[in-house]
Amino acid sequence: MIAMINLRSDTVTQPTQSMRHHMTNSSVGDDAYGEDKSINNLQHYCRELFNKEDALFVTSGMLSNRLAILSQTSPGDEIVLDYNYHINFFDSAAAASVCHVLLNNRFTKDGILTIDEINEALNSKPRYEYFSQIRLVSIENTINGWVGKIFPFNEMKRLRHYTQLNNMSLHLDGARLFNAHIETGISLSDYAAQADTVSVCFSKGLGAPFGSVLMGSHETIRKAKKFRMWMGGAFHQAGFQAAAALFAIKNNIDLLKNDHENAYLLKERLENISELSIHKNSGETNMIQFSLDNIGMSSTQFISNCEKEGLQLFHWLPGVVRAVTHSGISHSDILQSVEIIKKVIFHHSNKNRKEL
Numbered sequence: 001m002i003a004m005i006n007l008r009s010d011t012v013t014q015p016t017q018s019m020r021h022h023m024t025n026s027s028v029g030d031d032a033y034g035e036d037k038s039i040n041n042l043q044h045y046c047r048e049l050f051n052k053e054d055a056l057f058v059t060s061g062m063l064s065n066r067l068a069i070l071s072q073t074s075p076g077d078e079i080v081l082d083y084n085y086h087i088n089f090f091d092s093a094a095a096a097s098v099c100h101v102l103l104n105n106r107f108t109k110d111g112i113l114t115i116d117e118i119n120e121a122l123n124s125k126p127r128y129e130y131f132s133q134i135r136l137v138s139i140e141n142t143i144n145g146w147v148g149k150i151f152p153f154n155e156m157k158r159l160r161h162y163t164q165l166n167n168m169s170l171h172l173d174g175a176r177l178f179n180a181h182i183e184t185g186i187s188l189s190d191y192a193a194q195a196d197t198v199s200v201c202f203s204k205g206l207g208a209p210f211g212s213v214l215m216g217s218h219e220t221i222r223k224a225k226k227f228r229m230w231m232g233g234a235f236h237q238a239g240f241q242a243a244a245a246l247f248a249i250k251n252n253i254d255l256l257k258n259d260h261e262n263a264y265l266l267k268e269r270l271e272n273i274s275e276l277s278i279h280k281n282s283g284e285t286n287m288i289q290f291s292l293d294n295i296g297m298s299s300t301q302f303i304s305n306c307e308k309e310g311l312q313l314f315h316w317l318p319g320v321v322r323a324v325t326h327s328g329i330s331h332s333d334i335l336q337s338v339e340i341i342k343k344v345i346f347h348h349s350n351k352n353r354k355e356l
Contacts, residue, residue, distance in 0.1 A: 002310040005333045005340075009314060010176075010259070010286060010326035013207040019247045026243030031235035038239030042246045046213045049249070050198060051189035054221035056214045057242055059233055061175045062091055064199035064212040066098055066231075069136065071216070071223035072169040072197065075100035077135040080121045082108045084145025086173055087138055098231075102132055111146030112155055113139055115162045122166075137163050140173040141180050141191070147279045147322075148263075148287035150180045156194040163196075170194070175201040175212070179285040182256045196220065205256050205286065206248035207327050210241040255327055259286040262325040262334050269338040275345050288323040289316060297348050305348070311340040 006012045015023070029035035043055040058064045065087055069079065079095070081087055083105040087095060095103055104124070106117040122134055137159065141151035156172075163170040172195035174180075181188050192198045197216035202208035214224055228234060260283075267283035270276055270290060279289035292302055299315045306313055316322040323337070 002308075004307075004310055004312055005337050006312045006328065007314075007323040007325065007337060008312050010204040010324045013203070013205070013326050013328055015207060015209050015244060018251075019207070019244050022247045023240045023244045026239050028237040028239030031238055036235065036237065036239045036242070038246070039235065039242040042242040042249075043213065045246060045249070046200075046215060049188055050192040050200075050215050052192055052198065052215035052217075054216065054218045056221050056224050056228065057235070057238075057245070058212050058214060058228060059210070060203075061086075061173070061199055061201040061212045062094070063228070063231070063233055064201075064214040065091065065138075065171070065173055066094055067214055067224040067227050068171045068197040068199060068216070068220075069095065069099045069101060069138075070227045071220045072171065073099065073101050073135045076102070076132050078102045078104045078121075078132045079136045079138055080104045080106065080113070080118050080134055081138040082106055082111055082113050082140075082143075082145070084111060084143070085138065085140045086144055086175065087140075089145055101136075104134065111143045111149050112151060113137070113159070114155065115158060118159075118162065134168060136169045136171060138171045138173060139195075140175075142176045142285050142287075144176070144287075147281040147289045148176065148179065148285035148324075149281045150183060150284060153184065153186050153191070153194075156191070160194040169196040171196065172198045174198050176204060176285070178253050179205060179256055179260070182253060183260060183285055202245035202248050205259055205326055206245075206252045208241075208244040208248040211245050213245075252327070256286070259325040259327065259329070262286075262329055262331065263288055263323075265331070266323060266325065266334050266337065269334070270341070273338075273342060273345065275349075276341075286325045288325075290321055292319050292321065295345060295348060302344065302348075305344045306340055309340045309343060311337050 027037040031039050046055040104121045143149045201212045263286045264283040275294045277291040282288040303313050314322040
């Protein structure tokens with residue numbers, strides 16, 4: 001059996017032996033009564049690290065985002081965001097069916113939602129009392145749909161000021177905020193200060209097996225806890241998972257530097273393959289995207305052929321492939337991945353020439 005290099009996502013990370021040991025020896029209790037010490041420790045640590053009033057441990061980033069929406073909107077309200085942000089690209093069905101809100105998507109030129117674009121959304125129709133109202137602006141950092149691009153900090157500050165003046169809440173989907181932090185050096189608390197609510201994920205680059213945390217005001221988290229219960233997301237003895245998340249956030253943030261270096265190396269090597277068109281944001285953090293337009297092969301076929309050679313990639317859009325580096329990927333894995341991609345392209349080109 002061929003050993004696989006898995007670049008589909010940073011969600012494929014595995015808990016280390018040290019993390020597993022920490023989980024095994026963690027203290028648990030019934031979180032429904034607030035008695036799980038490991039969950040309480042994680043939530044307290046996140047409150048302090050991000051300088052937010054309160055924090056709530058949840059199963060996933062998708063749930064965390066939904067709770068942020070439910071806690072800051074009413075049915076029929078609008079959320080302004082970029083079309084490519086995760087909440088729209090992957091989770092628009094839940095926004096409609098679970099949260100009962102409308103997504104006012106903006107097609108930004110670079111993934112960076114600006115005040116001008118929010119004003120365009122606001123003025124796209126009358127805002128009579130019986131019309132939908134914009135109550136929430138949502139941004140993402142780093143931006144998955146824009147190949148791990150970092151949302152500029154100064155633009156975040158401008159959005160924060162604007163939303164406060166206009167009676168809107170601002171949510172930061174920070175599933176990969178740790179990547180932005182490690183690349184820019186901007187503190188997590190400074191990032192968090194620019195939003196009413198912040199969600200971060202432990203099961204991506206940090207390598208924990210489970211969970212996200214939503215942070216915000218006491219009142220917002222009180223509401224979020226209620227909605228979490230309504231959706232069957234309450235915990236009992238989940239301290240094992242919280243212990244892994246706490247271990248990850250204390251020990252693994254600095255390791256993200258290696259992921260970024262590997263992504264940049266992959267970008268550099270792929271740029272030497274003339275048949276590929278590399279997305280300009282590739283390698284800014286831990287993601288790469290490339291187009292197959294010059295090859296004449298579907299992304300589905302390309303990915304299938306790469307997997308037969310021992311490389312797993314992700315189908316992003318028709319003709320577009322994504323690769324994500326993570327703690328399970330080494331320098332040599334990157335070099336081998338490039339050779340596999342070259343081999344697949346070479347075999348496809350040879351086949352086409354023979355058919356001619």
